[in-house]
Amino acid sequence: MITRTQLSRLGLFDAKVPRYTSYPTAPHFSDSVSAQDFTSWIEAIPANGTVSLYLHVPFCRRLCWFCACRTQGTTTLSPVAGYVETLMAELELLKAHLPRGVKLSRLHWGGGTPTLLTPDMMRALLDKVREVADFAENAEFSVEIDPNEIDGERLDVLAAGGMNRASIGVQDFNAQIQETIGRPQSFEITRNAVEMIRARGVASLNADILFGLPHQTRERITETVQKLLSFAPDRVALYGYAHVPWMAKRQQMIPSDALPSPEDRLALFETARRLFAWDGYAEIGIDHFAAPDDGLAIAQKTGKLRRNFQGYTDDTSEVLIGLGASSISRFPQGYAQNVSSTSAYQGAVRDGGFATARGHAFRGDDRLRARMIEMLMCDFHTRNDELVRSYGAEHEALAAIYAKVNDAFDGLLRVSGEGLFIPQDARPLTRLVARAFDSYDTAKAKHSSAI
Ligand SMILES: C[S@@+](CC[C@H](N)C(=O)[O-])C[C@H]1O[C@@H](n2cnc3c(N)ncnc32)[C@H](O)[C@@H]1O
Numbered sequence: 181m182i183t184r185t186q187l188s189r190l191g192l193f194d195a196k197v198p199r200y201t202s203y204p205t206a207p208h209f210s211d212s213v214s215a216q217d218f219t220s221w222i223e224a225i226p227a228n229g230t231v232s233l234y235l236h237v238p239f240c241r242r243l244c245w246f247c248a249c250r251t252q253g254t255t256t257l258s259p260v261a262g263y264v265e266t267l268m269a270e271l272e273l274l275k276a277h278l279p280r281g282v283k284l285s286r287l288h289w290g291g292g293t294p295t296l297l298t299p300d301m302m303r304a305l306l307d308k309v310r311e312v313a314d315f316a317e318n319a320e321f322s323v324e325i326d327p328n329e330i331d332g333e334r335l336d337v338l339a340a341g342g343m344n345r346a347s348i349g350v351q352d353f354n355a356q357i358q359e360t361i362g363r364p365q366s367f368e369i370t371r372n373a374v375e376m377i378r379a380r381g382v383a384s385l386n387a388d389i390l391f392g393l394p395h396q397t398r399e400r401i402t403e404t405v406q407k408l409l410s411f412a413p414d415r416v417a418l419y420g421y422a423h424v425p426w427m428a429k430r431q432q433m434i435p436s437d438a439l440p441s442p443e444d445r446l447a448l449f450e451t452a453r454r455l456f457a458w459d460g461y462a463e464i465g466i467d468h469f470a471a472p473d474d475g476l477a478i479a480q481k482t483g484k485l486r487r488n489f490q491g492y493t494d495d496t497s498e499v500l501i502g503l504g505a506s507s508i509s510r511f512p513q514g515y516a517q518n519v520s521s522t523s524a525y526q527g528a529v530r531d532g533g534f535a536t537a538r539g540h541a542f543r544g545d546d547r548l549r550a551r552m553i554e555m556l557m558c559d560f561h562t563r564n565d566e567l568v569r570s571y572g573a574e575h576e577a578l579a580a581i582y583a584k585v586n587d588a589f590d591g592l593l594r595v596s597g598e599g600l601f602i603p604q605d606a607r608p609l610t611r612l613v614a615r616a617f618d619s620y621d622t623a624k625a626k627h628s629s630a631i
Pocket residue numbers: 246247248249291292293294324325326327348349350351388389390419420421422423
């Protein structure tokens with residue numbers, strides 16, 4: 181049994197460790213990838229292939245203090261209208277370069293708050309997406325929905341456009357916590373949103389909640405999880421609240437002395453995790469839960485769970501194209517990211533080109549390391565047979581690396597001829613173990629710089 185002291189000494193509680201939605205992670209991108217690379221990577225997609233498409237809407241009507249997402253507040257629709265026009269122009273550019281015949285396996289609208297678009301804007305955007313590519317069979321169209329920012333008319337448009345997965349932000353139901361994090365949202369508002377979504381036959385409901393919030397206690401998170409379970413969500417994301425007031429200035433409104441200690445954070449996560457497990461949810465990777473018949477649970481059982489910028493996915497497409505300011509795309513060749521500022525993004529597209537500003541072209545053993553990290557984040561173990569077969573790794577070299585990593589983690593991991601395995605009680609260390617395979621992270625803690 182791993183003790184709290186051991187977890188603490190190994191760096192769990194003080195580590196600013198990446199969530200590894202990509203490898204290398206975005207801070208290691210550089211300006212070496214240009215709009216020209218982005219264009220040629222799009223043109224290289226096989227015509228019979230599928231892609232995932234992400235559209236980013238970086239606007240919100242309210243700016244919640246806790247939120248670390250890149251988004252800007254607006255009380256008027258004119259900046260949103262201008263932005264949607266730019267997105268449509270970017271989609272038009274994509275259409276010009278995407279090989280005919282490519283289909284969409286996933287369409288995701290995220291933000292910010294995509295549901296602050298007017299119904300007309302939503303319709304126009306959906307029509308434009310359909311001009312770019314048809315949906316593949318079993319495609320998924322998901323939208324991030326702020327329950328405070330949705331109504332029947334918008335949901336009608338989204339449902340008619342094929343939305344079959346809705347993702348709502350809940351965070352916590354407790355009123356004192358909501359007030360402290362600047363995110364008022366009554367239970368009735370959330371319930372009403374859920375009922376409206378379900379009434380439109382949307383097949384799948386996802387909800388985001390947070391652990392580690394100010395004034396959060398085990399009793400309070402228990403109540404939040406129980407209330408959430410009363411909606412029988414298909415998926416739940418249980419993210420650890422990231423308090424980064426030096427980056428997300430709004431978080432300065434949140435008193436740091438109201439935050440739970442690192443040890444209490446772990447207890448909050450464990451409390452919520454057990455409640456989901458008792459209710460029959462499958463544990464997906466480090467921070468998701470899914471009903472047993474949900475695609476994520478099935479993908480996990482069959483070893484097909486993947487990780488991308490939206491978190492965990494059962495999408496099998498090799499290519500994810502992100503449009504909109506700051507969006508990141510992934511290709512077999514590497515990553516490309518759009519310029520972050522909304523005005524620079526709009527300027528670039530208005531000038532007739534893509535808005536790629538940075539990225540990373542895979543080189544050396546990037547793909548091998550990316551896959552090892554993805555395996556650890558998804559399945560808590562690596563699979564040597566695949567690493568050898570598909571990424572040119574050698575059994576002896578893998579064994580030597582695992583031995584070093586396990587040493588650095590006090591032998592808490594398990595190593596066999598099949599791979600490196602993180603046992604259940606060491607799972608809170610998963611991101612740290614993944615970081616041991618990250619050759620770009622120079623800020624690695626001493627113990628995890630094994631390779
Ligand atoms: C981009 S937001 C969009 C959600 C939507 N606008 C809403 O408010 O319901 C997606 C999710 O990111 C998570 N998130 C935002 N800030 C976070 C933070 N500081 N730490 C951890 N998760 C955070 C929240 O759970 C949120 O629901």
